[in-house]
């Protein structure tokens with residue numbers, strides 16, 4: 001029988017906190033039918049062994065072990081995916097979120113017309129214990145940015161502590177970005193209808209063991225989430241990155257052309273060919289590092305990747321010139337014909353290289369993982385028996 005409340009807990013390198021986490025939740029929720037679902041990304045500190053032990057001792061402890069993947073938000077979504085409870089909470093494993101808020105969160109969802117309850121650091125008596133002024137300032141800035149861009153009227157949209165009805169999860173899950181840390185904001189922006197939200201204040205505590213996983217990359221992922229959920233409806237974020245890379249490639253092309261033709265007095269066609277090849281290589285490298293960083297090609301696969309990319313861009317160039325020429329013949333002004341041709345070339349290059357070059361990269365990655373870990377199959381979920 002499903003329990004009433006699942007508490008999903010993303011955990012990476014939190015072995016020393018896991019047992020205590022179960023104890024404090026148990027103490028906070030007497031008389032409630034709850035379970036905790038840890039989602040551990042194969043932490044190197046041996047969290048898995050600890051989770052096996054805890055779930056042997058206590059049937060309220062379940063877990064998902066993900067191998068070869070990382071990410072707080074995606075971990076939470078996978079934990080929610082194995083819950084059948086009416087209410088689902090998300091809470092950190094490091095005891096910084098106040099478990100004593102859980103009963104009032106649950107009571108609010110049970111008794112009020114409300115879809116989502118947020119534990120808020122910035123609501124009336126909420127607060128933060130012992131943060132450096134830099135970290136506090138960064139958090140304030142992130143919160144402010146979110147309220148400017150998304151207009152979501154909550155005081156702490158970046159909170160990692162909240163509880164919702166399972167229907168909210170079900171209606172939003174396919175629209176969610178699942179990128180980075182900000183799972184709550186992802187829910188607020190992905191739900192098909194505006195959510196009825198309540199905020200309850202709490203004081204964010206200090207960590208006892210381990211360290212925070214928040215870093216520059218998490219900050220960048222946060223900006224990507226905001227972009228995806230605003231402009232992304234009209235334009236895929238990876239296409240915007242691709243265009244930016246293309247524009248910087250154009251600047252590089254012109255610089256190389258000037259160097260070859262003007263400074264070194266080479267023939268124009270040789271200079272143009274060198275500049276084209278140079279720009280294509282740098283475009284490939286930057287797209288590989290930034291736009292498609294999660295499927296990055298490495299080592300011996302780089303050269304075939306660049307060659308494939310060059311062939312695709314070659315077709316893109318032909319399409320570009322053919323279309324531009326056709327329009328020019330039809331008396332479209334030269335500059336408009338040029339822009340349309342270049343635009344079509346860019347869309348072609350993006351769509352086809354994404355599918356072919358970085359589609360192949362995904363297959364390479366999967367094959368490599370398979371070779372490195374032949375005995376590791378799908379993520380393991382467990383309630384002791386499974």
Ligand code: GDD
Pocket residue numbers: 009010011012013014039040041070071072075091092093094096158159160161181182204211212213214
């Ligand atoms: N499975 C998994 N995979 N868990 C992760 C990962 C990951 O890649 N990265 C972090 N976690 C887990 C941590 O183990 C911890 O339980 C929780 O996610 C939060 O990570 P911290 O590194 O402790 O983040 P923080 O304390 O700086 O910030 C947290 O609290 C803020 C206030 O609620 C986060 O939840 C923020 O999103 C939140 O704003």
Ligand code: MN
Pocket residue numbers: 092094096207212
């Ligand atoms: Mn933390």
